[in-house]
Amino acid sequence: MSAAGKTFYLETFGCQMNVHDSEKVIGTLVSQGYRQVEEETAADLILYNTCSIRDKAEQKVFHRLQDYKKLFVEGKRFGVLGCVAQQEGEKIFERAPYVSLVAGSASYHRLPELLVQIESGERRVTGLDDRQTEQTFETEFTARSNPHRGYITIIEGCDKFCAYCVVPYTRGKERSRTSDSVLAEARAMADQGYTDIQLLGQNVNSYRDPLGKKSFAELLTAVAEVTGIRRVRFTTSHPRDFTKDIVDAIESVPSLCDHVHLPVQSGSSRLLKAMLREYTREQYLDRIAWIKSAKRPISMTTDVIVGFPGETAEDFDESLALLEHVQYDGVFAFKYSPRPNTPALHLADPIPDEEKSLRLQALLERQREIQRVNYAKHVGQRLEVMVEGRNTPRGQIVGRSSQNKTVNFTTKHPIAPATGSYLHVEITQSFPNSLVGVMA
Numbered sequence: 001m002s003a004a005g006k007t008f009y010l011e012t013f014g015c016q017m018n019v020h021d022s023e024k025v026i027g028t029l030v031s032q033g034y035r036q037v038e039e040e041t042a043a044d045l046i047l048y049n050t051c052s053i054r055d056k057a058e059q060k061v062f063h064r065l066q067d068y069k070k071l072f073v074e075g076k077r078f079g080v081l082g083c084v085a086q087q088e089g090e091k092i093f094e095r096a097p098y099v100s101l102v103a104g105s106a107s108y109h110r111l112p113e114l115l116v117q118i119e120s121g122e123r124r125v126t127g128l129d130d131r132q133t134e135q136t137f138e139t140e141f142t143a144r145s146n147p148h149r150g151y152i153t154i155i156e157g158c159d160k161f162c163a164y165c166v167v168p169y170t171r172g173k174e175r176s177r178t179s180d181s182v183l184a185e186a187r188a189m190a191d192q193g194y195t196d197i198q199l200l201g202q203n204v205n206s207y208r209d210p211l212g213k214k215s216f217a218e219l220l221t222a223v224a225e226v227t228g229i230r231r232v233r234f235t236t237s238h239p240r241d242f243t244k245d246i247v248d249a250i251e252s253v254p255s256l257c258d259h260v261h262l263p264v265q266s267g268s269s270r271l272l273k274a275m276l277r278e279y280t281r282e283q284y285l286d287r288i289a290w291i292k293s294a295k296r297p298i299s300m301t302t303d304v305i306v307g308f309p310g311e312t313a314e315d316f317d318e319s320l321a322l323l324e325h326v327q328y329d330g331v332f333a334f335k336y337s338p339r340p341n342t343p344a345l346h347l348a349d350p351i352p353d354e355e356k357s358l359r360l361q362a363l364l365e366r367q368r369e370i371q372r373v374n375y376a377k378h379v380g381q382r383l384e385v386m387v388e389g390r391n392t393p394r395g396q397i398v399g400r401s402s403q404n405k406t407v408n409f410t411t412k413h414p415i416a417p418a419t420g421s422y423l424h425v426e427i428t429q430s431f432p433n434s435l436v437g438v439m440a
């Protein structure tokens with residue numbers, strides 16, 4: 001059976017890497033003759049791109065596969081992609097025998113051949129390359145959903161093995177693309193009208209050009225200097241590999257956005273050691289000092305884990321004090337979630353779940369107040385925003401600042417500005433997570 005004329009449905013969960021992987025998977029499928037449909041009932045092939053970072057994600061996938069079972073008819077195919085696929089592997093076939101494809105992200109470069117296998121009727125096709133592969137998933141067929149801002153993967157996988165984290169097991173080992181290939185993709189995007197690029201990797205700071213031409217900071221600069229590109233962001237950074245030249249680049253290249261997401265995870269050096277993070281509170285704060293001493297203000301955001309096994313009230317207070325010290329513009333805080341295969345799974349964890357929930361709530365409340373003050377500092381300023389669309393309930397236009405802040409604004413002009421355009425907004429009001437203003 002050939003794929004020509006076949007339809008597929010794809011649903012995506014998880015991080016930006018997964019969202020962008022799906023764009024590449026969709027492009028690959030379309031290049032193989034498939035057509036995307038919005039309803040799973042109308043699809044010959046149903047794919048589910050999964051995440052396993054927290055919260056018993058694998059159980060959710062199995063529940064969801066039960067729903068899919070109801071759709072099963074002869075000739076219809078099911079596939080599980082992404083982190084749960086890599087983590088659970090062939091066990092998925094045991095629990096959901098109607099699934100015929102299980103593939104983790106490190107195998108996507110083999111997707112065309114895997115598709116041929118399932119279309120020819122093979123029942124258990126796997127792409128579970130795990131940590132062996134050196135290959136990255138590069139394709140000219142990326143189907144980006146937004147015509148103005150888009151992702152480019154620069155490094156896949158992770159070699160850090162933080163004690164709580166499943167990613168090194170689900171996304172394989174670190175492998176960087178050449179800077180030539182990244183720059184060619186950025187230029188092609190600029191030619192298509194893209195102005196905003198976000199460089200992606202689990203740990204972008206450990207980017208190593210296989211041809212040795214550019215460091216990470218040099219690559220950032222080169223992408224930001226591509227004609228037509230007005231904004232470049234990057235995520236996620238790891239404090240251990242975050243170097244001063246990144247701050248220098250942001251300072252000197254205006255199209256590098258003034259925002260750094262630098263996950264700290266905990267403010268306690270004792271806990272950072274248990275988490276195998278390879279830096280202390282003091283070393284982390286040194287990085288923050290570089291960022292704070294830059295000539296133009298650079299917005300900072302972070303990730304924090306609350307309730308890691310053995311976190312005492314004192315450790316938690318150190319996380320709170322660190323938030324107070326840094327004054328982040330945003331914090332993604334998570335309750336620790338035990339993950340399969342990870343070293344922390346076997347640590348004694350005497351903290352009751354209710355206590356973890358209380359800590360999480362306390363941290364988020366404290367951070368909300370910090371953000372209320374931070375965001376209020378923009379009132380009276382004029383910020384450049386990229387227009388993203390409309391906020392329908394309030395009739396406002398939604399834009400994003402270089403610092404990655406949402407700006408809801410109105411305009412007296414009879415014609416609303418186009419999505420993707422850049423303009424200036426006078427900020428009149430602030431909230432802990434957004435700004436309000438009037439087009440200048």
Ligand code: 5AD
Nearest residue numbers: 164165263303304334335336337339
């Ligand atoms: N439990 C809770 N949070 C986690 N994260 C990663 N693994 C876990 C886990 N097992 C958080 C970290 C990371 C973010 C993407 O998710 O804060 O930076």
Ligand code: SF4
Nearest residue numbers: 014015051052053083
């Ligand atoms: Fe989820 Fe991590 Fe996989 Fe992204 S890399 S999909 S966050 S488990």
